[in-house]
Amino acid sequence: MSYPSRNLNAAPNQRLNLNRKRGRGQLFEIINATVLLLIGLICVSPFVYVIVSSFSLSDSILPKGFSLDAYRYIFSTNKLVRGLLNSVYITVVGTLINLLLTSLMAYPLARKTLKGRSWILLLVLFTMLFHGGMIPTYFVVKWFGMINTYWSLMIPSAISAFNLIVLKNFFQNMPEGLEESAKIDGCGDWRVLFSVVLPLSMPALATFGLFYAVAHWNSYVSAVLYLNDAGKWPVQVLLRNMVILANSSIGDSSDFVDVVIPPQPVKMAVIFVSTIPILCVYPFLQKHFAKGVMLGSVKG
C-alpha cells in the first residue's frame, strides 16, 4: 500500500518531494482499493442475494428466516432433475466430441508440409466471416434427422473454428524433435498424436475442454430451436420458461410445475441449482483461462 522502498534511494531533495507526494499517493491507493472492492461486490452481490433469498421465507425487501420450501418444491417433481441430467449428458458427451474432433483436425493442420493445408485453413477461416444463417442451418439439422435428438445440440457445434486455429497454433509451437524421435522409433502419425502429442498437450486440452463444457452447459438457444420434446430439455430451457417467460406473463409455466407464477424463492432456487456446476469449476476456469487467452495470442 506504500511506495516501494527503492524510492528512498532517490536524491535527498527529491525524497522530500516524494514524501509530500506519498500522502496523496496513499490516499489515491485507498480510494482505488475501495472503488475496486465496490465493483467486485456489484459483480457478486446479485448471486449472494439470490442464493440467500432462495432459503428465505417471504418476499419482503430483505431475506428473512430460513426455509427449504423452495428446494422441496422444485424437487417435488422430477422435471428439474431430468433437466439437470440432460444438461450433464449434453455437456459431457458434447465436450468429448468437441475435443476429439478439434484435436484430430488441428494436428494435421499444424504440419506446414501438408499438401492442401492452406486451402483447408481458408475453408475454415471463411466460416468465421460468413455463415448460412438460422433457417438453412435448421433445415440441414432436420435433413440429418437430428431434430428432437441430443445430437442436434452436440454435432452442429462440434468444432469451433476459433478454438481449432488456436489449438493448431499450439501444436505448431511444440518442439519438432518430439515427433521426429517418435517416428524414428517407428510410430505412425496416429500413435504420435495419441501417445506423444495429446498427452503432452493436457493443459491446453483442459483449457479448451473447460471452455467447451461451459458453453454447452450455458447454451439454451439450440435447445429452443431443435428440441420440441420437453423431456429432453436442458436445465437452461426450464430456467428460462420458469423465471423469464412466467415473469413477463406471456408464457406458461405449467409444463414445469403446476402453478401459474412461481414465487420468487422458487425461481432463485432454480437459478442457484443450475449455476452450481459453474461455481464448482470456476477455480479451474480461473486457473486456465489466462492461459487460454495467452494461447489465443500466439499467431502462426
Place this chain on the structure above:
Amino acid sequence: MKAPHSLAKNPMYKDRALYMMLLPGLIYFLCFKYLPMWGILMAFQNYSPHLGLLHSDWVGWKHFARFFGEDTFWLLFRNTMLLAIYNIVFFFPLPIILALLLNELRAEGYKRFIQTLVYIPHFVSWVVVVGIFYILFTTEGGIVNNLIAALGLDKIQFLLAPEWFRTMVTSQVIWKDTGWGTIIFLAALAGVDPGMYEAARIDGASRWRQIWHITLPAIRSTIVILFILRLGHFLDTNFDQVLLMVNSLNREVGEVYDTYVYTNGLLMGQFSYTTAVNLFKNIVGLILVVGANRLAKKFGEEGVY
C-alpha cells in the same frame, strides 16, 4: 494400389494418416457450415419444406424487394444500430478503465482477489443473467421496485417498458463482461517494463502523468484493434440475450435481425423471406468485418484474419 512404388514417393500417400485425421473435421465443416450456405438459395425461392430446395419455385429478388420496402427494415436497422451504439459508448470504455484501476493496485493478493470477483459473471449463462435481472427488477416483489415503493415513488416497469429496454440490455452486458474484458488489457500491461515507472518516478512524474505517458501508450494498440473489431461486429447483437429480453410489450424497440428471423421464420414459417433478411444482415456483416480488418492493418496492426 497398382503402383505402390511410385505411390510411396507421393507426399500425399505418405501423409495418408494425416488426411484420415482431417476427414471428420472436413466433413463437419462441409455439412454444418457450407451446406447451410448452399441453403441460402431458398432466399430466392418460395421454399416449402415439403418440396425441398430442388423443387421449390424460384421467385428471384421478391423477398428482398419486400423487405427493403417494408417499415420493418428501418425498425430492425434502428434497433440494431442503437443497441450497438449504446454498447460502444457505455460498455466499451469500461474494461479499459477497470484494467487501469487494477493495474494501479500494488498488493498482488488483493488484485487477484478483485479479479476473482469481477470475472465470475462472465461464466454464467445469459438465462441466469437475465433471470437475475428479472428477479431484481420485477414489479411483483423485485427488490429494486420494493425499495422504490418504500421511498413512496411509483414502481417502474423496467422489464416491460420500451424506454427501459436498451438500458437493461446494456447494463446486463456491462455487468457480465466488464471484468472479463480487462484480461486482454492486463496482459498488455504485464509487458510494460517496471523500470519505466521507476524512471518516471525519479524524474518526479505524478501518478496521472505515469498513466498518461506509460500505461496508456502501452495499451493503445490493443484499444485501437479492439475498437476496430467491435466496428466489424457492429450488427452482431447478442441473440441469446436479446431473445430473452424481448417480449410483446417492448418488441418495437427490442426486435433485431436475429430475433425477427427466429420469430417470423422458425415460429411463423416464412422461411424464404427470413432467410433473405438473414442473408442481408450477413453480407453487411461480412463487408464490415473485412473492412475493419483492412483498417486494422492500416493502423499497423497485424489484423485478425
